[in-house]
Amino acid sequence: MIPPHSLEAEMSILGSIFLENNCIKKVSGALDTLDLYRESHRKIYRAMLDLHRQKSPIDLVSMAEQLKADGALEEIGGAAYLAVLVDYTPTSANVAHYCRIVKEKSVARQVATFAAELADKVYGENPSEVLSVAKARLQEIAGGLDGMNGVSASDLLSFDHRQDQYRHFVENIDRERFKTSFPLLDSYIRGVAPGEVLTLAAYSGTFKTAFLQNILLRGAEATGLYHLFFSLEMPAPKVFERELQIQGGATGRDVEYHYRGHRDSASVQAGVDRAGSHGLIVCDKPRLSVEKIARYTEIALQKYGKLGAVGIDYLGLMQAPGKTLFEKVAHISAEIKNMAKELRVPVILLSQINRAAATAGGEIEMHSAKGGGDVEAGADFMLGFWRDKADTLICKVMKNRNGAAGMNLEVEIERETLQFIGMKPYKPETQRQSRTQRIPF
Numbered sequence: 001m002i003p004p005h006s007l008e009a010e011m012s013i014l015g016s017i018f019l020e021n022n023c024i025k026k027v028s029g030a031l032d033t034l035d036l037y038r039e040s041h042r043k044i045y046r047a048m049l050d051l052h053r054q055k056s057p058i059d060l061v062s063m064a065e066q067l068k069a070d071g072a073l074e075e076i077g078g079a080a081y082l083a084v085l086v087d088y089t090p091t092s093a094n095v096a097h098y099c100r101i102v103k104e105k106s107v108a109r110q111v112a113t114f115a116a117e118l119a120d121k122v123y124g125e126n127p128s129e130v131l132s133v134a135k136a137r138l139q140e141i142a143g144g145l146d147g148m149n150g151v152s153a154s155d156l157l158s159f160d161h162r163q164d165q166y167r168h169f170v171e172n173i174d175r176e177r178f179k180t181s182f183p184l185l186d187s188y189i190r191g192v193a194p195g196e197v198l199t200l201a202a203y204s205g206t207f208k209t210a211f212l213q214n215i216l217l218r219g220a221e222a223t224g225l226y227h228l229f230f231s232l233e234m235p236a237p238k239v240f241e242r243e244l245q246i247q248g249g250a251t252g253r254d255v256e257y258h259y260r261g262h263r264d265s266a267s268v269q270a271g272v273d274r275a276g277s278h279g280l281i282v283c284d285k286p287r288l289s290v291e292k293i294a295r296y297t298e299i300a301l302q303k304y305g306k307l308g309a310v311g312i313d314y315l316g317l318m319q320a321p322g323k324t325l326f327e328k329v330a331h332i333s334a335e336i337k338n339m340a341k342e343l344r345v346p347v348i349l350l351s352q353i354n355r356a357a358a359t360a361g362g363e364i365e366m367h368s369a370k371g372g373g374d375v376e377a378g379a380d381f382m383l384g385f386w387r388d389k390a391d392t393l394i395c396k397v398m399k400n401r402n403g404a405a406g407m408n409l410e411v412e413i414e415r416e417t418l419q420f421i422g423m424k425p426y427k428p429e430t431q432r433q434s435r436t437q438r439i440p441f
């Protein structure tokens with residue numbers, strides 16, 4: 001059976017935006033991209049949103065250019081189809097009405113999909129849990145329809161409603177939240193939920209890229225979910241080499257020699273077997289904007305289903321509008337947070353530290369992140385990597401949405417293989433020495 005949809009209403013909305021660019025504010029307040037049924041319409045709408053964000057006019061010429069740059073012009077039917085949309089729509093006056101039709105169809109599709117999922121659940125799970133999940137999810141779907149008017153009775157949450165939501169939230173914690181797989185660190189931050197951002201700020205050369213790779217690989221292995229890694233800095237072959245090192249306990253040279261056929265290595269083979277059996281997806285395109293990262297993430301969600309987390313290496317290499325570093329960082333931080341919320345994915349973002357902090361050295365602080373307070377404002381969790389005088393690598397919990405902050409953890413790492421072994425409470429060198437001296441023998 002064909003899922004409910006109205007292509008006519010979708011065409012009229014897109015046509016209305018062409019006729020009256022300002023309509024996009026009304027449309028974007030009422031509809032998400034995924035509310036549109038036809039994939040080509042979603043692509044056109046996304047391109048319109050991109051132009052709107054860039055404050056460019058939304059007309060046939062700029063849209064054709066934007067879609068061409070996205071590699072989507074042919075897929076949507078070329079410039080000719082854009083002209084069809086304009087001809088199809090006599091006036092933009094009824095755009096709110098068309099939005100309501102499209103939203104209603106989208107809600108109907110969501111209910112149908114959820115009903116099918118629910119039918120599967122009732123065979124395996126506890127009925128009261130199934131009902132509680134069903135209630136919360138249906139309320140959420142209904143909220144989308146009510147939200148068309150901007151306000152909705154379901155936004156006023158009673159105690160029972162809040163309790164249902166919390167129960168649903170807690171029941172799904174393990175399935176939904178991204179864990180770093182370091183028990184001590186996870187016990188402090190209790191996982192990064194979909195919609196949340198964990199930012200790691202670190203001195204250069206403190207293994208921050210390696211840390212991100214380690215936790216994404218561990219996450220993919222532990223959950224069976226695909227994890228997405230945007231490597232703006234390192235090309236994919238280098239990411240691959242390190243992946244085999246981390247998974248097999250090999251050195252970079254072992255991996256290279258193995259693939260050049262000079263020398264077979266059991267640890268490299270172990271890395272191949274381990275890494276090949278679970279899903280890390282890598283995108284190594286340079287200079288990506290948040291909008292492009294969001295679009296790749298949507299494609300990944302469609303292709304691979306739910307994602308365990310999205311990792312980005314690193315903020316300073318992303319493209320953003322703005323004249324100053326601060327404007328760019330403010331834009332990226334805010335938009336990354338929006339992306340995490342809209343696409344319901346946990347995001348792990350790497351960031352460098354500013355020059356003053358880098359020169360001063362020593363224990364890292366929240367304001368050490370490059371680009372100032374906006375990095376911290378966009379993050380639900382913030383970690384920092386620094387080294388003490390004895391060259392111990394330390395992970396500091398600088399901001400924690402789920403509890404206390406300020407703790408320092410000693411990171412145990414196998415430097416040759418880039419494997420993160422574990423984290424334990426950090427004892428500064430002075431304390432370690434004084435303790436040793438007290439031991440009588």
Ligand SMILES: Nc1ncnc2c1ncn2[C@@H]1O[C@H](COP(=O)(O)OP(=O)(O)OP(=O)(O)O)[C@@H](O)[C@H]1O
Binds near residue numbers: 202242
């Ligand atoms: N394949 C490799 N095997 C082992 N060590 C490596 C390998 N590649 C790089 N290194 C070393 O590991 C250290 C950490 O590298 P990594 O890229 O994880 O750190 P980073 O904090 O992201 O660095 P940067 O800020 O320079 O990008 C570097 O000092 C580097 O010398």
